[in-house]
Structure formats: structure tokens, C-alpha cells
Amino acid sequence: MLHVGMARVTAGISPAALGLAFADWWMHLAMAPAKQAELSQLAWSHATRLALNTARSAGGLAAPPCIRPQHRDKRFDDPAWRRQPFNTIAQGFLLTQQWWQEATTGVRGVSRHHEAVASFVARQLLDVLSPSNYLASNPLLLRETAEQGGANLYQGWLNALEDGERRMTGRGPAGSEAFRPGRTLAVTPGKVVYRNDLMELIQYSPTTGKVYREPLLIVPAWIMKYYILDLSPGNSLIRYLVGQGHTVFVISWKNPGSEERDLGMDDYRRLGIMAALAAVNAILPDRQVHAVGYCLGGTLLSIAAAAMSRDGDDRLKSVTLLAAQADFTEAGELMLFIDESQLTYLEDIMWAQGYLDTSQMAGAFQLLRSNDLIWSRMVHDYYFGKRSDQSDLMAWNADATRMPYRMHSEYLRRLFLNNDLAQGRYAVEGRPVALTDITVPIFAVGTAKDHVAPWRSVYKIVLLTDTDVTFLLTSGGHNAGIVTPPGHPRRIYQVVRLGFEDAYLDPDRWREAAPVHKGSWWPQWQAWLADQSGALVAPPPLGRAEAGYPVLGEAPGRYVHQA
Incomplete structure (x- = not known):
């Protein structure tokens, strides 16, 4: 109960975990005179460069910047930041940021995990102090406020009040009302053909005269609603697959x-994968199934497929893993929140309420990209007084579970902390499973800017299995990279089939060797599914009452509407 009370103040972050990380870093830095001297020299160099740059600018001379922002940092791109005093303010902040990056990394003796935590927390604290976040130090905000006579600040205050009311009443973000499952989202026609205490199974109506004999079963992550794969009609992967002649269950x-x-x-x-597979087999008997797993659903599908192979169950025809990890040793910055202290703290929080709340999950993901998801949004909505246009993907992202x-x-514990699945310790029905038992072909998709399932971590499926793996890397992030319909103007992808008999190719060499293709990766995957499928047959009926799977209602079903 003590931890539950503390979590309201610490946003679910364990103070002990942070204390251990900074104690490790500070004690080793205190005993590293060479590192201290290096940091002192760097501080003096930064101060000198900033002073000279400021003096040149004040004298009307051309002054190249002391430092440039990192590639993805767009806070100081506007030309207004080149004028004094804002140039000095921005340059001073970036130099300070660089100094702290050097101070929290490269200290000999500090554990890799504690170094990553210390560096991450220092970066988060500095981001709070960024001059772009404050009216007095942001030239764009000052100009906007002068032009509008302060009306932007008044509108921003109204926006803040509205957002606060929405959070307290459990309503979605402003503009999300235009996106509702069953109305504007998740509108691909289909029927609910099975329901238990954990999931509903939806079968989609065919739209082609003939369909591939083998159906698809999609296993989404349970951290968010399934309709990430059935957004607006033009953005729906499920609608696309149905239109290509596939019988789709989700x-x-x-x-x-x-x-x-x-x-x-x-x-x-x-109650999820195996129950759904039993339903698909009853509705479409004597047919193997193409199984597709997204994110956590892909990890669970890997476990289920390994257990099925171990037990001689050959109902799967292929396995597709979308941004899904099986080895968690390089799971990106999410690992910052994974150690014994943090998990104990988190378990105590969940124990009190019986679940991990959606706001706690959202907070952790937002911290990973705080510039984009927290501070830039606050500046835009509350200082400029503007609202970003909602999209179907943004509305879905706010509909967490x-x-x-x-x-x-x-x-x-079993996957992130102990990595049991990759190391052959994950038990199903009392016996461990091994991904090397999977014999069906695998299609794995990674996304280049994924901060949830980094693509090099997803690529490890090549090392963990003894079957043919077709690996595809697409541009974009964890969600937007997957939701890439044909016609997307900015997407590229690379794809190579890696046979189980081929020599191992590390991810960097793979990326260098794989040809680059423009456009959506969906047609590439659909062609692979078609190659794995049998003949075209007449479309099947929806559900099968005589087998115990009658139609229970219209898609998107009942569970998707739960708050």
C-alpha cells in the first residue's frame, strides 16, 4: 500500500530503481578523476565556444552554430532561433544537453542498465527545461502572442481546461468523437462467430468470387483495441486482405x-489463440490456417506455434509476426523500466487495482518520445492555442485497454526480465517450448523507427528458428509503419528470404544487402501469402451453427466498445 501511495507522486516509477542507477553512476564518476577532467575540459570548451559565437553574432559577423540539434530534434529549426538572444539560448541548451550526455555515459564500472537509466532521466529532465517550452524564451511563441494580442494564450487556457475535464470524465481527446468503432472505424463487414470471457472472434464477409482455401487468423496485441488493423476503409489492412481474396478472422x-x-x-x-483456432477449424474444417500476430500478439503466437509444433499439432500453414519480439535482450528503451526493483514496484501498483491502468501504460510510452508526444503537444495546444487535426490512428491510440x-x-518477468522464451525456459503445460521446433515458414516485419519493438530485436527470429524466414523492414514506427496502405507516398521497404540452410546474416549486413522498394509492404506480404496458399475456392459461409459456432452479431462486436 505504501508503494501504491508513492506511485501517485512518482508516476509509477520506482524511486529505489532510480536511486540505485544514480548511485552507481555517481560513485563511479566520483572515483574517476580522468573522466572528471574530461568533463571539466568539455565544459570550458563549450563555454568558450558559446561566448565567441555570441560575440560574433553581436558584432554582426556570420557565426556558424556551435552545435547542431540531433537528427530528429526539430525544436530549433525555425530561422527565428538564429536571431539573438534566442540563438545563444538555444545553443547554450544544446551544449548543456551534450555535456550531460557525455557525463552520464562512458563512466567505467557503471552497469549498462544503470548507465542507460541515468542518461535517459537526465535527458528527460533537460527536455523539461528546453527553451522551446517557455513563452519568454521561444521567439515563435512571442511573435504569435504579439500578433494575436494574447488571444492564443487565452485559447490555450481553454484547451487545457477542456483536456483536464476530459481526463477526469474518461472521455477521449478533443476531436476523437469523429472516430468511433462501428461507425467510421472498424467498418469492414463481418460477423462475430464466437465469444468467451476473454475475446470475441470476428469473421469477415468475402468480397471476391473466389477465396484462397486457407484462412487467416489475426492475433492483435491486447494492450490496445484490435482495430489498429481495421481503421478507416482506406487504412484497413483487414479490408485489404479480404479484397485480395483471403478469408480473415481476427x-x-x-x-x-x-x-x-x-x-x-x-x-x-x-482462451485466445487456441480457442480461436478451434473455432476457425470448426467453421472451415480440414484446412490449415495462416496465423498472424501483431506486437504482444505476435509474441504469444510464437509461444503457441512452438507448443503446437512440439506436440505434433500441424494446423498452422504459416506464421507472420508484425513488429513482434521473441528475444528481449535488446528491446529498446522500454528496458529502462525493467529491473527487479521497478517490477516489484509495478506489481504492487497492479495488486491494488487488479490491472495496469491505461494511463500508466500511456505515460511510459510517452516518456520514450517526450519531445514529440508531451512537450511539443503542450506548446502547440496550450501556448499557440491550436488543436491538431485528429486522425484515425490518433483516435485509436487513445483507445487503450x-x-x-x-x-x-x-x-x-518471464519475457522481458528473464528472457525465458529465447533461452528455452518458457513452459507451456508444464514443459518448455523452443522456437526451433517451428517448421512452418515465417514472415517477419520490423519497422525502422520502432521504439517499442526495435527492428534489430525483431530480426532475432532468424537466429531463434530453424525454418525459412522472410524478413521485411519497412520505414515508419511501431504503428504507422504497419498501417501502410498501397499508395502511401513516403514509405519504402526492404525484404529478403533467409532459408534455414543459409549462413547467418547479421542485421546491419542484411540492411546493406537488401534492395530498397518504394511503396507499401502490404502487396509484398500478400503475394507471399498467396504463394503459401492452395487453390481458390468458393467463399465459405459466416459461422457454422451446426458445429456450435452460430453468428452472434455484427462486427466489430461487443468487446471493442468497452471503456
Whole structure:
């Protein structure tokens, strides 16, 4: 209960975990005179360069910048930041940021995890102090305020009040009302053909005269609603697959509450994938299934496929993993929140309410990209007084789901902390499973800017399996990279088939060797599915009442509407 109370102040971050990281860094820095001398020299160099740059600018001379922002940092791109005193303010901030990066890294003796935590926290604290976040030090804000006579600040105050009211009443962000599942989103025609206490199974109506014999079963992540794959009609992967002649089933997970606190990983496997697979087999008997898993759903699908192969269950025809990890040793900055201290703290928070709240999950993901997801939004909405146009993807992103206490604890401990699946210790029905048992072909997709499942981590499926793996890398992030319909103007992708008999190719060499293609990766994957499929047949009926799977209602079903 103490930890639960503390979490309200610490935003769910363990003070002990932070204290250990900074103690490790500080004690080793205190005993490193060479590093101290290096940092002192760097501070003096930065101060001198900034002073000379300021003097040249004040004298009307051309002054090249002391330092340039990192590639993805767009805060100081506007020419207004080149004028004094804002140039000195911005340059001073960037030099300070660089100094702290040097100070928190490269200290001998500090553990890699503690170094990453210290560097990350220092960066977050500095981002709070960025001159772009404050009216007095941001030339764009000053200009806007002067032009509008302060009306932008008044509108920003109204925006802040509205957002506060929406958070307290549980309503979505401003503008999200235009995007509702079953109305503007998740409108691909289909029927709910099965429901249990954890999920609904949706079968989509065929739109072609003939369909491929083998159906698709899609297993989305349960951290968010399934309709990331069925957004607006022009953005829907499910609609695209149906239009290409595939019979598509998808799992729609229930949004768990405190009464589901004891549901574990194996419950999600049994009541989710295995129950859905049984339904598909009953509706379409004597047909193998193409299984598709996205994010956490892909990890669970890997576990289920390995257990099925171990037990001689040959119902799968292929496995597709979208931005899904099986080895978690390089799981990106999410690993900053994974150690024994932090997990104990998090388990205590979940114990009190029976689940991990959506706001706690959203906060962790926002911290990973605080410039884009927190500070730039606050400046735009509350200082400029403007509202960003909502999109279907943004509305979906705000429609999060909870995670049961037991399942999330098992997921974090067994996979992230202990890496049991990759190391052959993950047990299903009392016996460990090994991904090397999977014999069906695998199609794996990574996204180049993924901060949730870094593509090099996704690529490790090549090392962990003894089957043919076709690996595809697409531009974009964890969500936008996957939701890339044909006709997208800025997407590129690379793809190479890696046979199980081929020599290992490390990810960097793979990226150098793989040809670059322009456009969406969806047609490439669909062609691969077609190659793995049998003959075209007449479209099947929706559901099969005589087999115990009658139609229960219209898509998108009941569970997708749960708050």
C-alpha cells in the first residue's frame, strides 16, 4: 500500500530503481578523476565556444552554430532561433544537453542498465527545461502572442481546461468523437462467430468470387483495441486482405477489469489463440490456417506455434509476426523500466487495482518520445492555442485497454526480465517450448523507427528458428509503419528470404544487402501469402451453427466498445 501511495507522486516509477542507477553512476564518476577532467575540459570548451559565437553574432559577423540539434530534434529549426538572444539560448541548451550526455555515459564500472537509466532521466529532465517550452524564451511563441494580442494564450487556457475535464470524465481527446468503432472505424463487414470471457472472434464477409482455401487468423496485441488493423476503409489492412481474396478472422480482446486480475499468459494462449483456432477449424474444417500476430500478439503466437509444433499439432500453414519480439535482450528503451526493483514496484501498483491502468501504460510510452508526444503537444495546444487535426490512428491510440495483474507480471518477468522464451525456459503445460521446433515458414516485419519493438530485436527470429524466414523492414514506427496502405507516398521497404540452410546474416549486413522498394509492404506480404496458399475456392459461409459456432452479431462486436 505504501508503494501504491508513492506511485501517485512518482508516476509509477520506482524511486529505489532510480536511486540505485544514480548511485552507481555517481560513485563511479566520483572515483574517476580522468573522466572528471574530461568533463571539466568539455565544459570550458563549450563555454568558450558559446561566448565567441555570441560575440560574433553581436558584432554582426556570420557565426556558424556551435552545435547542431540531433537528427530528429526539430525544436530549433525555425530561422527565428538564429536571431539573438534566442540563438545563444538555444545553443547554450544544446551544449548543456551534450555535456550531460557525455557525463552520464562512458563512466567505467557503471552497469549498462544503470548507465542507460541515468542518461535517459537526465535527458528527460533537460527536455523539461528546453527553451522551446517557455513563452519568454521561444521567439515563435512571442511573435504569435504579439500578433494575436494574447488571444492564443487565452485559447490555450481553454484547451487545457477542456483536456483536464476530459481526463477526469474518461472521455477521449478533443476531436476523437469523429472516430468511433462501428461507425467510421472498424467498418469492414463481418460477423462475430464466437465469444468467451476473454475475446470475441470476428469473421469477415468475402468480397471476391473466389477465396484462397486457407484462412487467416489475426492475433492483435491486447494492450490496445484490435482495430489498429481495421481503421478507416482506406487504412484497413483487414479490408485489404479480404479484397485480395483471403478469408480473415481476427481476435477482439476483452478490456479486463479487476475481476480478471488472475488471468495469466497461459489463459491468453488457451482462451485466445487456441480457442480461436478451434473455432476457425470448426467453421472451415480440414484446412490449415495462416496465423498472424501483431506486437504482444505476435509474441504469444510464437509461444503457441512452438507448443503446437512440439506436440505434433500441424494446423498452422504459416506464421507472420508484425513488429513482434521473441528475444528481449535488446528491446529498446522500454528496458529502462525493467529491473527487479521497478517490477516489484509495478506489481504492487497492479495488486491494488487488479490491472495496469491505461494511463500508466500511456505515460511510459510517452516518456520514450517526450519531445514529440508531451512537450511539443503542450506548446502547440496550450501556448499557440491550436488543436491538431485528429486522425484515425490518433483516435485509436487513445483507445487503450488495461492489462490483468497476473498476465502483465508474468509477461514482464518471464519475457522481458528473464528472457525465458529465447533461452528455452518458457513452459507451456508444464514443459518448455523452443522456437526451433517451428517448421512452418515465417514472415517477419520490423519497422525502422520502432521504439517499442526495435527492428534489430525483431530480426532475432532468424537466429531463434530453424525454418525459412522472410524478413521485411519497412520505414515508419511501431504503428504507422504497419498501417501502410498501397499508395502511401513516403514509405519504402526492404525484404529478403533467409532459408534455414543459409549462413547467418547479421542485421546491419542484411540492411546493406537488401534492395530498397518504394511503396507499401502490404502487396509484398500478400503475394507471399498467396504463394503459401492452395487453390481458390468458393467463399465459405459466416459461422457454422451446426458445429456450435452460430453468428452472434455484427462486427466489430461487443468487446471493442468497452471503456
